[in-house]
Amino acid sequence: MADLGQERRRITDPKMMRALAHPARLAILEHLNTTGEPTTATEFAEIVGLSPSATSYHLRELAKAGMIEEAPSRGDGRERVWQSPAHSWGLDMEADADPETRAAEEALLATYLERDQARLRAYLARAREEPKEWHDVAGLTTSTIFVTADELKSFFETVHALIDSLKQRNRKEASLEGARAVRVQLAAFPDD
Incomplete structure:
Protein backbone atom coordinates (compact mmCIF):
# COMPACT_ATOMS: atom_id res chain seq x y z
CA MET A 1 0.00 0.00 0.00
CA PRO A 131 -27.77 -7.50 7.18
CA LYS A 132 -29.49 -6.39 10.39
CA GLU A 133 -26.29 -5.09 12.02
CA TRP A 134 -25.72 -2.77 9.06
CA HIS A 135 -29.36 -1.86 8.52
CA ASP A 136 -29.65 -0.79 12.16
CA VAL A 137 -26.60 1.51 12.15
CA ALA A 138 -26.79 3.17 8.72
CA GLY A 139 -28.79 6.34 8.61
CA LEU A 140 -29.82 9.56 7.04
CA THR A 141 -30.63 12.56 9.15
CA THR A 142 -31.47 16.20 8.68
CA SER A 143 -31.49 18.71 11.50
CA THR A 144 -31.68 22.45 11.79
CA ILE A 145 -29.29 23.85 14.36
CA PHE A 146 -28.69 27.41 15.48
CA VAL A 147 -24.96 28.14 15.66
CA THR A 148 -22.43 30.90 15.19
CA ALA A 149 -19.88 30.75 12.39
CA ASP A 150 -17.21 29.80 14.97
CA GLU A 151 -19.37 26.96 16.32
CA LEU A 152 -19.99 25.62 12.82
CA LYS A 153 -16.25 25.78 12.10
CA SER A 154 -15.54 23.83 15.29
CA PHE A 155 -18.24 21.30 14.40
CA PHE A 156 -16.66 20.64 10.99
CA GLU A 157 -13.17 20.41 12.48
CA THR A 158 -14.41 17.78 14.96
CA VAL A 159 -16.17 15.76 12.26
CA HIS A 160 -13.12 15.93 9.94
CA ALA A 161 -10.80 14.82 12.75
CA LEU A 162 -13.01 11.80 13.46
CA ILE A 163 -13.26 10.87 9.78
CA ASP A 164 -9.51 11.32 9.26
CA SER A 165 -8.73 9.08 12.24
CA LEU A 166 -10.90 6.30 10.78
CA LYS A 167 -9.41 6.74 7.31
CA GLN A 168 -5.88 6.46 8.68
CA ARG A 169 -6.80 3.42 10.77
CA ASN A 170 -8.19 1.73 7.67
CA ARG A 171 -4.95 2.38 5.79
CA LYS A 172 -2.96 0.70 8.57
CA GLU A 173 -5.34 -2.20 9.10
CA ALA A 174 -6.40 -3.02 5.56
CA SER A 175 -8.61 -5.97 6.46
CA LEU A 176 -10.53 -5.33 9.66
CA GLU A 177 -12.88 -8.22 10.42
CA GLY A 178 -16.39 -7.30 9.24
CA ALA A 179 -15.39 -3.86 7.94
CA ARG A 180 -17.08 -2.37 4.90
CA ALA A 181 -16.56 0.84 2.99
CA VAL A 182 -19.07 3.38 4.31
CA ARG A 183 -19.88 6.65 2.55
CA VAL A 184 -20.22 9.65 4.86
CA GLN A 185 -22.04 12.68 3.50
CA LEU A 186 -22.35 15.89 5.48
CA ALA A 187 -23.56 19.26 4.35
CA ALA A 188 -23.97 22.19 6.70
CA PHE A 189 -25.09 25.51 5.27
CA PRO A 190 -27.19 28.56 6.21
CA ASP A 191 -30.85 27.83 5.50
CA ASP A 192 -32.16 31.35 5.05
Whole structure:
Protein backbone atom coordinates (compact mmCIF):
# COMPACT_ATOMS: atom_id res chain seq x y z
CA MET A 1 0.00 0.00 0.00
CA ALA A 2 1.33 3.43 -0.89
CA ASP A 3 2.19 5.70 2.01
CA LEU A 4 0.46 8.96 1.20
CA GLY A 5 1.08 10.46 4.62
CA GLN A 6 -1.22 13.14 5.93
CA GLU A 7 -1.09 15.45 2.93
CA ARG A 8 -4.43 16.94 1.96
CA ARG A 9 -4.34 19.13 -1.13
CA ARG A 10 -6.71 21.90 -2.11
CA ILE A 11 -8.01 22.14 -5.66
CA THR A 12 -7.77 25.78 -6.74
CA ASP A 13 -6.87 25.54 -10.42
CA PRO A 14 -9.84 25.55 -12.84
CA LYS A 15 -7.90 23.09 -15.06
CA MET A 16 -7.86 20.59 -12.18
CA MET A 17 -11.55 21.18 -11.48
CA ARG A 18 -12.48 20.58 -15.12
CA ALA A 19 -10.33 17.44 -15.20
CA LEU A 20 -12.28 16.04 -12.24
CA ALA A 21 -15.73 17.03 -13.50
CA HIS A 22 -16.36 13.55 -14.92
CA PRO A 23 -17.80 10.61 -12.93
CA ALA A 24 -15.09 8.17 -14.08
CA ARG A 25 -12.33 10.54 -13.02
CA LEU A 26 -13.92 11.10 -9.64
CA ALA A 27 -14.15 7.32 -9.22
CA ILE A 28 -10.47 6.90 -10.13
CA LEU A 29 -9.28 9.52 -7.67
CA GLU A 30 -11.61 8.24 -4.97
CA HIS A 31 -10.28 4.70 -5.38
CA LEU A 32 -6.68 5.89 -5.09
CA ASN A 33 -7.42 8.04 -2.06
CA THR A 34 -9.54 5.39 -0.33
CA THR A 35 -7.27 2.40 -0.83
CA GLY A 36 -3.86 4.03 -1.27
CA GLU A 37 -3.16 1.20 -3.74
CA PRO A 38 -1.41 2.06 -7.01
CA THR A 39 -3.62 0.78 -9.83
CA THR A 40 -3.38 0.08 -13.58
CA ALA A 41 -5.72 1.24 -16.34
CA THR A 42 -7.06 -2.31 -16.71
CA GLU A 43 -7.85 -2.48 -13.00
CA PHE A 44 -9.45 0.96 -13.09
CA ALA A 45 -11.56 -0.09 -16.09
CA GLU A 46 -13.32 -2.65 -13.88
CA ILE A 47 -13.86 -0.06 -11.16
CA VAL A 48 -15.29 2.66 -13.41
CA GLY A 49 -17.08 0.40 -15.90
CA LEU A 50 -15.24 1.60 -19.01
CA SER A 51 -12.86 -0.03 -21.47
CA PRO A 52 -9.14 0.05 -20.60
CA SER A 53 -8.50 2.44 -23.51
CA ALA A 54 -11.23 4.88 -22.38
CA THR A 55 -9.92 4.60 -18.83
CA SER A 56 -6.37 5.31 -20.05
CA TYR A 57 -7.64 8.54 -21.60
CA HIS A 58 -9.13 9.63 -18.27
CA LEU A 59 -5.92 8.68 -16.45
CA ARG A 60 -3.87 10.82 -18.83
CA GLU A 61 -6.22 13.78 -18.29
CA LEU A 62 -5.91 13.44 -14.51
CA ALA A 63 -2.13 13.18 -14.82
CA LYS A 64 -1.97 16.32 -17.01
CA ALA A 65 -3.87 18.18 -14.30
CA GLY A 66 -1.51 16.91 -11.58
CA MET A 67 -4.18 14.89 -9.80
CA ILE A 68 -2.41 11.53 -10.25
CA GLU A 69 1.09 10.39 -11.10
CA GLU A 70 2.87 7.27 -12.25
CA ALA A 71 3.79 4.89 -9.45
CA PRO A 72 6.83 2.63 -9.36
CA SER A 73 6.39 -0.46 -11.52
CA ARG A 74 5.13 -3.64 -9.89
CA GLY A 75 7.32 -5.93 -11.92
CA ASP A 76 8.36 -6.06 -15.54
CA GLY A 77 7.50 -2.42 -16.21
CA ARG A 78 5.12 -3.15 -19.09
CA GLU A 79 2.08 -1.82 -17.23
CA ARG A 80 1.71 1.78 -16.14
CA VAL A 81 0.69 1.99 -12.52
CA TRP A 82 -0.95 5.14 -11.15
CA GLN A 83 -1.13 6.69 -7.69
CA SER A 84 -2.36 9.88 -6.07
CA PRO A 85 0.25 12.33 -4.79
CA ALA A 86 -2.02 13.19 -1.81
CA HIS A 87 -4.24 11.23 0.57
CA SER A 88 -7.21 13.51 -0.14
CA TRP A 89 -8.32 16.51 -2.10
CA GLY A 90 -10.60 19.37 -1.16
CA LEU A 91 -12.32 22.21 -2.95
CA ASP A 92 -12.59 25.69 -1.46
CA MET A 93 -15.23 27.87 -3.02
CA GLU A 94 -13.43 31.20 -2.79
CA ALA A 95 -15.80 34.15 -2.46
CA ASP A 96 -13.73 36.26 -4.86
CA ALA A 97 -13.14 33.57 -7.51
CA ASP A 98 -13.04 34.74 -11.12
CA PRO A 99 -15.80 33.62 -13.54
CA GLU A 100 -13.67 30.82 -15.08
CA THR A 101 -12.96 29.35 -11.65
CA ARG A 102 -16.60 29.65 -10.58
CA ALA A 103 -17.77 27.83 -13.72
CA ALA A 104 -15.23 25.05 -13.16
CA GLU A 105 -16.24 24.76 -9.47
CA GLU A 106 -19.91 24.52 -10.42
CA ALA A 107 -19.23 21.80 -13.01
CA LEU A 108 -17.17 19.77 -10.54
CA LEU A 109 -19.68 20.18 -7.71
CA ALA A 110 -22.59 19.20 -9.97
CA THR A 111 -20.79 15.99 -11.01
CA TYR A 112 -19.81 15.22 -7.41
CA LEU A 113 -23.33 15.80 -6.04
CA GLU A 114 -24.98 13.76 -8.81
CA ARG A 115 -22.61 10.87 -8.08
CA ASP A 116 -23.16 11.01 -4.33
CA GLN A 117 -26.94 11.32 -4.66
CA ALA A 118 -26.99 8.31 -7.00
CA ARG A 119 -25.07 6.31 -4.38
CA LEU A 120 -27.51 7.34 -1.66
CA ARG A 121 -30.51 6.40 -3.82
CA ALA A 122 -28.91 3.03 -4.61
CA TYR A 123 -28.36 2.37 -0.90
CA LEU A 124 -31.93 3.36 0.01
CA ALA A 125 -33.25 1.01 -2.70
CA ARG A 126 -31.39 -1.93 -1.13
CA ALA A 127 -31.44 -0.88 2.55
CA ARG A 128 -34.00 -3.50 3.59
CA GLU A 129 -31.78 -6.28 2.21
CA GLU A 130 -28.77 -5.23 4.30
CA PRO A 131 -27.77 -7.50 7.18
CA LYS A 132 -29.49 -6.39 10.39
CA GLU A 133 -26.29 -5.09 12.02
CA TRP A 134 -25.72 -2.77 9.06
CA HIS A 135 -29.36 -1.86 8.52
CA ASP A 136 -29.65 -0.79 12.16
CA VAL A 137 -26.60 1.51 12.15
CA ALA A 138 -26.79 3.17 8.72
CA GLY A 139 -28.79 6.34 8.61
CA LEU A 140 -29.82 9.56 7.04
CA THR A 141 -30.63 12.56 9.15
CA THR A 142 -31.47 16.20 8.68
CA SER A 143 -31.49 18.71 11.50
CA THR A 144 -31.68 22.45 11.79
CA ILE A 145 -29.29 23.85 14.36
CA PHE A 146 -28.69 27.41 15.48
CA VAL A 147 -24.96 28.14 15.66
CA THR A 148 -22.43 30.90 15.19
CA ALA A 149 -19.88 30.75 12.39
CA ASP A 150 -17.21 29.80 14.97
CA GLU A 151 -19.37 26.96 16.32
CA LEU A 152 -19.99 25.62 12.82
CA LYS A 153 -16.25 25.78 12.10
CA SER A 154 -15.54 23.83 15.29
CA PHE A 155 -18.24 21.30 14.40
CA PHE A 156 -16.66 20.64 10.99
CA GLU A 157 -13.17 20.41 12.48
CA THR A 158 -14.41 17.78 14.96
CA VAL A 159 -16.17 15.76 12.26
CA HIS A 160 -13.12 15.93 9.94
CA ALA A 161 -10.80 14.82 12.75
CA LEU A 162 -13.01 11.80 13.46
CA ILE A 163 -13.26 10.87 9.78
CA ASP A 164 -9.51 11.32 9.26
CA SER A 165 -8.73 9.08 12.24
CA LEU A 166 -10.90 6.30 10.78
CA LYS A 167 -9.41 6.74 7.31
CA GLN A 168 -5.88 6.46 8.68
CA ARG A 169 -6.80 3.42 10.77
CA ASN A 170 -8.19 1.73 7.67
CA ARG A 171 -4.95 2.38 5.79
CA LYS A 172 -2.96 0.70 8.57
CA GLU A 173 -5.34 -2.20 9.10
CA ALA A 174 -6.40 -3.02 5.56
CA SER A 175 -8.61 -5.97 6.46
CA LEU A 176 -10.53 -5.33 9.66
CA GLU A 177 -12.88 -8.22 10.42
CA GLY A 178 -16.39 -7.30 9.24
CA ALA A 179 -15.39 -3.86 7.94
CA ARG A 180 -17.08 -2.37 4.90
CA ALA A 181 -16.56 0.84 2.99
CA VAL A 182 -19.07 3.38 4.31
CA ARG A 183 -19.88 6.65 2.55
CA VAL A 184 -20.22 9.65 4.86
CA GLN A 185 -22.04 12.68 3.50
CA LEU A 186 -22.35 15.89 5.48
CA ALA A 187 -23.56 19.26 4.35
CA ALA A 188 -23.97 22.19 6.70
CA PHE A 189 -25.09 25.51 5.27
CA PRO A 190 -27.19 28.56 6.21
CA ASP A 191 -30.85 27.83 5.50
CA ASP A 192 -32.16 31.35 5.05
